[in-house]
Amino acid sequence: MASFKWNLKALPFGNQSVIYHLDGSFFRENEPTRIFAANVDVDFSISRKSEQDYELAMDCHGTLNIECDRCLEEMVHVVDVRYELSVRQEGSDYDDSNEHVLVVPSSWRELDVEPLVRDTVLLTIPIMHHHDDGECNSEMMDALGRHSVTHASENEEDNNDGEAAIDPRWEALQKLKKNN
Ligand SMILES: [Zn+2]
CATH class of the missing domain: 1.10.287 (Helix Hairpins)
Structure with a gap:
């Protein structure tokens, strides 16, 4: 698997892209929803715009096998989402309070995008999720x-x-x- 860690300081200007393939082992046991299996491709790109500005984009497509709220059996959830995020290196604080702009300390050499990828995929799961009517066990x-x-x-x-x-x-x- 391609590394989730990007060396911000050494990143050349322009666009870099990579495909991450996520399987069940990518998701932890204590996710908000139980993940039985996963098969998601993430087309990830990071583009350096200036000394301290970066643009991230991720297109996530695939399936998660999760637990049905009604019958507690396995069901397939389709993942199909694109997420774009600006990253700015500034000051000494980490600030993720803005949905579209992530501020990381200027001292950081590296940005680990693994949690961003994981959250982007997990947020596609509706709070209530169940099989189509009549398809529960x-x-x-x-x-x-x-x-x-x-x-x-x-x-x-x-x-x-x-x-x-x-x-x-x-x-x-x-x-x-x-x-x-
Ligand atoms: Zn069900």
Whole structure:
């Protein structure tokens, strides 16, 4: 694999590009979402504009095998994203608060783009992600469904002194879930 570390000071003016191929081992165990496998190509380029200004661009295409929120089985998530970022060497502080301009200390010789590549790919995963309707593992769904039905009937027994005990918001949520 091509190095993720770029020697900023020694970089010639103009454009350098490289392809990073990301597989499952690129992603750590403590990602926000479980990654079973990955097959993503990143067309990465870094362009030096001046003594202290650089432009990065990454085109990421491929697939991640992640955990479905509904049935907890493996599902395929398609990655198709381009991210551009300006890097400026200035002062003594690292500042990544701006989405489009990263400021790194002028003393830095090297820029490690590995975390930038990783975050760019991971941010394509929606907070809620699941198989298309009807494509979840039905055995798993049955098991999970039985579990929540049991809970619902227990609650009904506890609250059988009046219909008002059921929070209307909860009821609406249950209906929404069924329709999904
Ligand atoms: Zn599923």
